[in-house]
Amino acid sequence: MRLIPRALAALALLFACIAAAEARITRVEITETAPAFGGQAFGAAGAYERLRGRAFGEVDPTHPGNAIIQDIALAPRNARGMVEYETEIDILRPADPARGNGALLFDIVNRGNRVLLRLYNGATRVDNTDAGDGFLMRQGYTLVFFGWQPDLLAGGDRVRMSVPVARHHDGSPVTGTVRSEIVVPAAAPFVLLSSGNFTQQTHAAYPTASRDHRAPFADGFVPRLTVRTREADAREEIPAARWSFAQCPAGQAATPSDTHICLEGGFQPGRLYELIYRAKDPLVLGLGYAAMRDLPAFMRHARMDDSGRPNPIFREGMATLIHGTSQSGRNLRLFLHLGFNRDEAGRRAYDGMLPHIGGGLAAMNIRFAHPGRAWGEQIDHLYPAYDFPFAYTRVTDPITGRTQSVLDRCEATATCPRIVHAATALEIWEGRQSLGFTDPLGERDLPEPANVRTYILASTQHSTGADIHPTRLPAATLCENPSNPNTHLHTMRALLVALTDWTQRDRLPPPSAHPRIADGTLVRPDQVRFPSIPGAVFRRTTNPLRVLDHGPGYNAADLTGVIANEPPPEGPREYTLLVPQVDADGNDLGGIRSVGVQVPRATLTGWNYYRDRFGGGGFCNLQGSAFPFAATRADRERAGDPRPSLEERYPTREAYVGAVRQATSRLVAQRFLLEEDAAAMIAAAERDGPAPMRAP
Structure with missing residues (x-):
């Protein structure tokens, strides 16, 4: 036994x-x-x-x-x-x-x-x-x-x-065309070939297949370095005599390198350099x-x-x-x-x-991919990151003719997870997020699969700190407007708890909350009713998206394959990008409106613009804006500000704290705020009152 x-x-x-x-x-x-x-x-x-x-x-x-x-x-x-x-x-x-x-x-x-x-x-x-x-x-x-x-x-x-x-089966190296957009935060005599805005000194470079950048390859290809100020500007070629594959520290002789590029006079900030070269050894x-x-x-x-x-x-x-x-x-x-x-x-x-x-999606399952790149209007604009499909809902794209959903494969194998998708207002303005819940031409809202919830965090930027009651604006030295301090930490806590309850206990999360075409909270940029705020810079623009032709070896349906066309030609037809409509203060109407939006002390946006870098005017990468309310009626009248001042909105500290209590109570009931965070917000309001937001 x-x-x-x-x-x-x-x-x-x-x-x-x-x-x-x-x-x-x-x-x-x-x-x-x-x-x-x-x-x-x-x-x-x-x-x-x-x-x-x-x-x-x-x-x-x-x-x-x-x-x-x-x-x-x-x-x-x-x-x-x-x-x-x-x-x-x-x-x-x-x-x-x-x-x-x-x-x-x-x-x-x-x-x-x-x-x-x-x-x-x-x-x-x-x-x-x-x-x-x-x-x-x-x-x-x-x-x-x-x-x-x-x-x-x-x-x-x-x-x-x-x-x-x-490696090829005979042991020989795999080679291919690589485009590297080089952006530097400060002047530099040489940089890694991978030195983009998000990849400075952190991402490995694909080595050049030949250090002799002047000698054509067998197929006639010759490396090329160009420079421009803005993404849409014409590229100016930098003569081959002015650059080399090398390291060249200031005051020292150049040393040939497979993974660095040296430029006579150095790389300068605020410029978009573009190197197209023949690389080897893809991971x-x-x-x-x-x-x-x-x-x-x-x-x-x-x-x-x-x-x-x-x-x-x-x-x-x-x-x-x-x-x-x-x-x-x-x-x-x-x-x-x-x-x-x-x-x-x-x-x-x-x-x-x-x-x-x-x-969007991502660019990693590609030969010689740059997974650290992004999808900016001025920076990384031409990297694969926003090929159709855009949504969790199956829909036909009239531009490519494909009918797809992000969930197609997992639905076919019954392995889809439950999804809580959370994004900020900036992802709508700069990151094309409206395509995640409208058809590609922005004509109708999409129905959502039962296993998906989408939440847009109104009047927020890409990332912020954890300050529960900010009184000082974060610095944004490259941007035309002050940066947006509206934290989304506390909303994200509530959404994580909701996802956990959904997966462990089958408790449904709150209904999706995002701007919609049907109720007028999702509109074209030229329809946004933004108030005339003294000193505020607002341009009714988005980050345009067209189909990019990366060549016959690239499978856009799966963002997979081999890229041959660098830079990729853009198709003639744009996708339609929509943005949030705003209230009389300029704060977003659709989505999850946090306490800082329901009981505002400033106009908070998901957009901002470069002051001087890249020629000025383009989106200041991943930054929103903040335009504080005047402290008193006299101050706002003197400035010509149409928005009521803090003293007009909240005549007493008790009035302000009461408004915060009501807002937190609503959010807790909606399960967009946890009780412990609501209590902390009320305590901060009692401590600070309707304190003005000050410049950094």
């Missing part, structure tokens, strides 16, 4: 190993385990531990779920015919796992930088040593930070990933999506790895949630679009997703 328990134990071990093998994470090495945050306790969840290490994975390049990875067929294989990768992991978990809330929350780090504690806890550091106010810990989440972007350089405590270089970047898929599969289903090491956070019945901010949110949407939420065993990788300020 004793053989039965032993047989059962052996079977259990066998099934555990099978589960580990299916998950495709083959090995997890934890190199550091220590108390987190100095042993601080967080309510019912208690103290936290921090675990750091690496996860090693492998994928079958012939598996249908992996075949879509660009250049997977050109990646080196191990003895089992698998393609290997490894990723850094950083875990924060309750020291007593039984005190957690049963949810694994994965952070798709932004260019290697951890986001969760800064966004939800108000932490000022991104190295996981600052708990902020401890919100996520008090909630009991287990937080998993991991690398997924393989082209990051070491340094800055960035969380990184390693993948192989694609198999799409393996980053395999890591996003394989890690939750392992951590939720496998008790141990293939070598018998225990899964460091395994508990039965854990829910898996994933969060991505900005660039990470866009990659999260492409991960979903390409079908990676179905793991190799056919299971759902994530139960819930929260793409945050991440409109």
Whole structure:
């Protein structure tokens, strides 16, 4: 009879190993385990531990779920015919796992930088040593930070990933045309070839296939460096005699380099330099999506790895949630679009997703991709980031003729997660976010799938601090207008709790809240009724979008393939971009109107413009505007400001506090604000009263 328990134990071990093998994470090495945050306790969840290490994975390049990875067929294989990768992991978990809330929350780090504690806890550091106010810990989440972007350089405590270089089967290097838009914050004699606005000294450069930039390649191709002031300006070619593939520190002789470019007279800020060159050795970047898929599969289903090491956070019945901010949110949407939420065993990788300020898709599953680039009006305008499909709803695009949805693949395999999509007003103005909930020509609102909620955070910019009652405006030295301080931290907390309740307890989240064509809160830019505010600069423009022709090797339907046309020609027809209508103060009408919008002390917008950089006039990248109300009626009349002053709106401190109480009560009832944050907002209003917002 004793053989039965032993047989059962052996079977259990066998099934555990099978589960580990299916998950495709083959090995997890934890190199550091220590108390987190100095042993601080967080309510019912208690103290936290921090675990750091690496996860090693492998994928079958012939598996249908992996075949879509660009250049997977050109990646080196191990003895089992698998393609290997490894990723850094950083875990924060309750020291007593039984005190957690049963949810694994994965952070798709932004260019290697951890986001969760800064966004939800108000932490000022991104190295996981600052708990902020401890919100996520008090909630009991287990937080998993991991690398997924393989082209990051070491340094800055960035969380990184390693993948192989694609090579031809005969061992020769893979080459191709690369366009690098070079932007510098200060004058520099030489820079990395990858030095864009968001990639300064942080992203690896694709090496040039030849340092001799004057000698034509066999097909006649010759590298070319140009410069212009604004995106739409004509490119001025810089003579080949003035630049080279080299490092040339000031006062020193130039040293040839495969990954740097030297310019006579140096690169200057406020200019768009564009290098088109022949590069070699592309990384198999799409393996980053395999890591996003394989890690939750392992951590939720496998008790141990293939070598018998225990899964460091395994508990039965854990829910898996994933969060991505900005660039990470866009990659999260492409991960979903390409079908990676179905793991190799056919299971759902994530139960819930929260793409945050991440409109559009992303450019990572492309040969020689630049995943650190963005979608700006002036900066990174021509990089692939906004190919159709735009929405979670299946719709026909009259410009390309395709009928698609971001959810097509996961719906076909019944592996779609529940999605809370959150974006700011800036994503509508600068980031084309209206295409996520209208048809491509902006003629009608789209119905939404049952598993999706979309929330626009009214009158907010791309990112802000955590100040619950700002009295001093943040500096925006490059912009024409002061920057927008309206925080969305507290709204995001409420939305995360709603997503968790939805995935764990089937409690429906609040209805979607965003501007709509049907009720007049989503309009053309020339229809916005913005008040005439003294000193305010407002241009009724958006970030125009046309189809980009990247060449025959590029599959726009999946943002996948090989780009040949650089710079890409733009199609003749524009998509229709709509923006929020505003109230008499100039604050957005549609979406989630926070306390700072319902009880305003300023006009807060999702747009701002460069003062001098790039010729002035274009969108000041990722910045909103703030135009404070006058303190008194006399002040506003003297300035000619049509907006009522603070003293006219709130004749007493009690009147202001009462208005804040009413606004917080409404938001709590709508589940867009948590009780604890409402109490903090009321306390701040009692402390400060209707304090004017001052310049930095």
